[in-house]
Amino acid sequence: xxxGVYLSRCGGLVDAAIDVDEALANVREVAAVxxxxxxxxxxxxxxxxxxxxxxxxxxxxxxxxxxxxHLSKSLSAxxxxxxxxxxxVNPNRIVVANLLEQVALAxxxxxxxxxxxxxxxxxxxxxxxxxxxxxxSIDLEPKRSVLVLGVTTEAMIAAQRLLQLGYEVVIADRGNxxxxxxxxxxxxxxxxxxxxxxxxxxxxxxxxxxxxGWLGDxxxxxxxxxxxxxxxxxxxxxxxxxxxxxxxxxxxHFRVDVDDDGFARPLDPHNHPAETxxxxxxxxxVRVDGTAHRDKVAAADSVAMALVLRxxxxxxxxxxxxxxxxxxxxxxxxTCVRTCAFxxxxxxxxxxSHVDVRRCRGCGKCVVSCPVGARDIVSSPHDYLxxxxxxxxxxxxxxxxxxxxxxxxxxxxxxxxxxxxxFVAQRGQGYPVTFMPLRIPCGGRxxxxxxxxxxxxxxxxxxxxxxxxxxxxxxxxxxxxxxxINLLRAVLRSRNIDDAxxxxxxxxxxxxxxxxxxxEEIYVSIASLTNGKGAAV
Amino acid sequence: xSKPTLATVSLGGCEGCHxxxxxxxxxxxxxxxxxxxxxxxxxxxxxxxxxxxxxxxxGAVTTEEDLRRLRACRAAAGTLVxxxxxxVLGGIGGLRNLSxxxxxxxxxxxxxxxxxxxPRLLPNVHAVTDYVAVDISVAGCAPETELxxxxxxxxxxxxxxxxxxRNLCDECHRTKNTLLMHSREFxxxxxxxxxxxxxxxxxxxxxxxxxxxxxPMTREGxxxxxxxxxxxxxxxxxxxxxxxxxxxxxxxxxAAILPAGALMYLEDLIGTGYRFTMPVSVxxxxxxxxxxxxx
Ligand code: SF4
Ligand code: SF4
Ligand code: SF4
Ligand code: SF4
Ligand code: SF4
Numbered sequence: 001x002x003x004g005v006y007l008s009r010c011g012g013l014v015d016a017a018i019d020v021d022e023a024l025a026n027v028r029e030v031a032a033v034x035x036x037x038x039x040x041x042x043x044x045x046x047x048x049x050x051x052x053x054x055x056x057x058x059x060x061x062x063x064x065x066x067x068x069x070h071l072s073k074s075l076s077a078x079x080x081x082x083x084x085x086x087x088x089v090n091p092n093r094i095v096v097a098n099l100l101e102q103v104a105l106a107x108x109x110x111x112x113x114x115x116x117x118x119x120x121x122x123x124x125x126x127x128x129x130x131x132x133x134x135x136x137s138i139d140l141e142p143k144r145s146v147l148v149l150g151v152t153t154e155a156m157i158a159a160q161r162l163l164q165l166g167y168e169v170v171i172a173d174r175g176n177x178x179x180x181x182x183x184x185x186x187x188x189x190x191x192x193x194x195x196x197x198x199x200x201x202x203x204x205x206x207x208x209x210x211x212x213g214w215l216g217d218x219x220x221x222x223x224x225x226x227x228x229x230x231x232x233x234x235x236x237x238x239x240x241x242x243x244x245x246x247x248x249x250x251x252x253h254f255r256v257d258v259d260d261d262g263f264a265r266p267l268d269p270h271n272h273p274a275e276t277x278x279x280x281x282x283x284x285x286v287r288v289d290g291t292a293h294r295d296k297v298a299a300a301d302s303v304a305m306a307l308v309l310r311x312x313x314x315x316x317x318x319x320x321x322x323x324x325x326x327x328x329x330x331x332x333x334x335t336c337v338r339t340c341a342f343x344x345x346x347x348x349x350x351x352x353s354h355v356d357v358r359r360c361r362g363c364g365k366c367v368v369s370c371p372v373g374a375r376d377i378v379s380s381p382h383d384y385l386x387x388x389x390x391x392x393x394x395x396x397x398x399x400x401x402x403x404x405x406x407x408x409x410x411x412x413x414x415x416x417x418x419x420x421x422x423f424v425a426q427r428g429q430g431y432p433v434t435f436m437p438l439r440i441p442c443g444g445r446x447x448x449x450x451x452x453x454x455x456x457x458x459x460x461x462x463x464x465x466x467x468x469x470x471x472x473x474x475x476x477x478x479x480x481x482x483x484x485i486n487l488l489r490a491v492l493r494s495r496n497i498d499d500a501x502x503x504x505x506x507x508x509x510x511x512x513x514x515x516x517x518x519x520e521e522i523y524v525s526i527a528s529l530t531n532g533k534g535a536a537v
Numbered sequence: 538x539s540k541p542t543l544a545t546v547s548l549g550g551c552e553g554c555h556x557x558x559x560x561x562x563x564x565x566x567x568x569x570x571x572x573x574x575x576x577x578x579x580x581x582x583x584x585x586x587x588x589x590x591x592x593x594x595x596g597a598v599t600t601e602e603d604l605r606r607l608r609a610c611r612a613a614a615g616t617l618v619x620x621x622x623x624x625v626l627g628g629i630g631g632l633r634n635l636s637x638x639x640x641x642x643x644x645x646x647x648x649x650x651x652x653x654x655x656p657r658l659l660p661n662v663h664a665v666t667d668y669v670a671v672d673i674s675v676a677g678c679a680p681e682t683e684l685x686x687x688x689x690x691x692x693x694x695x696x697x698x699x700x701x702x703r704n705l706c707d708e709c710h711r712t713k714n715t716l717l718m719h720s721r722e723f724x725x726x727x728x729x730x731x732x733x734x735x736x737x738x739x740x741x742x743x744x745x746x747x748x749x750x751x752x753p754m755t756r757e758g759x760x761x762x763x764x765x766x767x768x769x770x771x772x773x774x775x776x777x778x779x780x781x782x783x784x785x786x787x788x789x790x791x792a793a794i795l796p797a798g799a800l801m802y803l804e805d806l807i808g809t810g811y812r813f814t815m816p817v818s819v820x821x822x823x824x825x826x827x828x829x830x831x832x
């Protein structure tokens with residue numbers, strides 16, 4: 001495996017806070033290429049990485065700089081990833097090391113500590129890039145049709161744009177949507193165009209009762225005044241993100257995140273204001289009373305454009321971010337079947353477990369609950385996570401300073417750690433630099449073995465970040481984790497490890513301040529504990 | 538050409554594994570036809586010969602004497618076979634690792650000085666793999682006679698030996714019903730002790746009836762004889778992946794299907810999860826507090 005590591009200065013922000021050469025020192029021993037660049041999005045840099053892949057045989061890439069959240073959502077990052085993939089790197093081997101938000105901006109004024117931490121995070125990304133199996137892709141031709149949920153001004157404008165571009169549009173409303181549209185006093189002509197269009201259908205009194213699928217190919221069962229019907233669309237547009245009913249029904253079947261008010265929210269309001277976790281489902285920003293008409297038009301246009309960008313490709317690639325079963329190990333205990341909140345697991349007639357990849361979200365709950373290790377998630381493999389815990393424990397800390405590992409759920413804790421950089425900037429002071437972040441896809445992916453290992457390798461405390469109740473992007477990953485972790489406390493106590501060293505933090509993706517407070521709290525509380533930390537005998 | 542030699546040794550165990558071997562009855566004659574038994578608790582020779590082709594070890598390493606004998610076994614053996622959960626996982630006696638040695642000796646012997654002739658207890662119980670490399674391992678307390686015989690025959694004939702790697706549910710006769718349906722409800726609203734239930738269904742999975750069955754966390758191979766007799770598996774064969782803790786995995790798996798509150802009120806969550814595996818868990822012994830370090 002030839003590893004290429006590209007450390008982005010992020011326009012000078014990263015090298016202002018850390019010593020970039022020092023941060024690369026460890027990884028230079030294992031990497032074929034390890035270099036510092038100004039900005040990974042720079043066309044010249046992209047071309048250089050491509051040539052390392054094509055001519056230098058680089059087949060695993062670490063992009064050290066911006067946050068994973070930023071990189072997985074922004075369009076320019078999507079473009080960068082596609083170029084690296086077409087140059088020949090499997091997408092599971094393109095890994096981000098978050099140096100900007102979670103190191104450089106989080107620890108101003110501690111250059112030595114921040115540099116050590118950056119090196120540790122790069123090492124973990126290198127582990128991921130080299131240990132992860134390749135993911136397989138499924139290519140499909142996107143359906144040129146869109147389901148719009150809720151009749152609003154923005155919905156009608158977006159529908160008009162989509163119809164004009166040749167798409168089919170189904171508009172579902174909980175009440176009488178066609179009547180609402182007809183009675184619209186503003187934009188009468190838009191409404192008339194949509195209602196009269198041959199490729200547009202209204203479904204009134206609609207409820208979403210079942211669904212599965214992906215960007216390009218969603219299968220949805222809708223119950224309405226006229227009975228039940230199944231529709232197949234390429235994308236979904238949530239025009240009523242404030243409708244608790246729509247949002248709850250969608251979240252049963254698709255990856256849609258909610259904000260603190262329970263409204264469907266775009267994942268990255270700054271870079272891509274329409275896109276949810278599921279890339280084929282777009283959110284029209286919540287309407288505030290008195291929103292100017294032109295703003296509604298602009299919002300509707302941008303949402304329609306975002307969907308069109310996705311659906312106008314000739315093929316979309318879905319990489320299998322799913323659970324895989326090793327049949328040689330599965331004995332058919334059915335724990336995974338019961339556990340999977342998405343109904344993606346079944347046992348076949350021989351008693352072996354199977355995954356329905358179209359339903360699987362890669363949340364990892366089944367992996368954790370499989371007692372024989374017959375399951376794994378290709379994009380977050382067990383062996384990598386165990387190795388990452390060990391690797392982070394080797395980051396040097398000054399004598400007398402406690403080490404804490406934070407398992408950050410990708411749906412809440414990780415974006416909150418990114419958001420914490422803004423809070424740090426406001427108050428002008430970082431949080432303890434010996435707090436080591438490790439991203440997991442969902443609180444439900446947290447295996448008790450990782451917590452035990454963390455104590456064994458010498459961490460003084462373990463913090464687990466998980467979504468607030470009712471907000472879990474995998475429905476119940478957070479509650480499952482709570483139950484496991486609370487049972488694990490008995491195990492820790494049996495070895496004289498104070499269970500105050502294990503903390504669960506519930507958090508929302510935007511709560512940077514709470515993130516910082518939670519980190520500082522754990523340092524305060526372990527300072528008063530005398531009773532043994534890990535270090536197995 | 539002379540026959541290969543065989544020795545069997547008992548360390549800190551109950552000799553139940555040797556009994557499992559004796560249970561082979563005439564089958565033993567086959568083994569004795571293939572190899573010469575040069576040393577064993579059955580024939581009473583004092584010391585382990587310097588050179589033996591196959592040595593079978595039973596029991597955990599609990600005393601300094603166990604450790605000395607284990608090292609002698611390894612030095613002598615061409616092939617070292619660890620038999621039983623004590624040898625492979627530390628076994629049931631390994632639960633003493635939950636307490637510091639001083640407390641163990643206080644409870645066992647009182648405060649009076651013990652005979653200097655007794656072997657000295659090690660601070661913790663260990664599986665034999667903590668000290669020496671093992672060629673073939675068969676866990677189980679005691680392992681099925683056929684498994685012991687098969688391991689010895691493989692060792693004597695130099696054949697590769699492999700144990701099954703799936704969990705016990707694979708060979709259990711019981712059928713699953715509610716576990717096969719996805720639901721956010723638990724499969725049972727409580728966890729029961731065996732005697733609490735008036736009736737145990739003969740054919741459906743014990744977990745679904747609220748009994749703590751360790752089958753999912755346990756390696757198959759024993760033929761699921763306990764669950765066949767209406768007794769839940771206690772996990773004596775240990776986990777099928779040795780780098781997995783059976784206790785940690787019991788928490789991970791059971792918390793997903795049984796109410797955690799009910800599990801917590803189990804008489805002994807630790808003893809249940811780690812009954813046979815404490816010495817090979819991530820923390821094989823209690824971590825001493827600072828007080829006891831100083832004291
Ligand atoms: S990863 Fe999550 S969604 Fe996929 S099969 Fe496992 S539990 Fe179900
Ligand atoms: S939990 Fe593991 S062993 Fe049990 S059925 Fe699922 S994959 Fe198989
Ligand atoms: S494994 Fe069981 S039968 Fe064998 S020596 Fe240990 S306690 Fe006895
Ligand atoms: S009774 Fe135990 S071993 Fe048998 S199927 Fe149920 S859980 Fe598995
Ligand atoms: S069913 Fe479980 S407890 Fe019984 S012998 Fe088999 S492994 Fe041991």
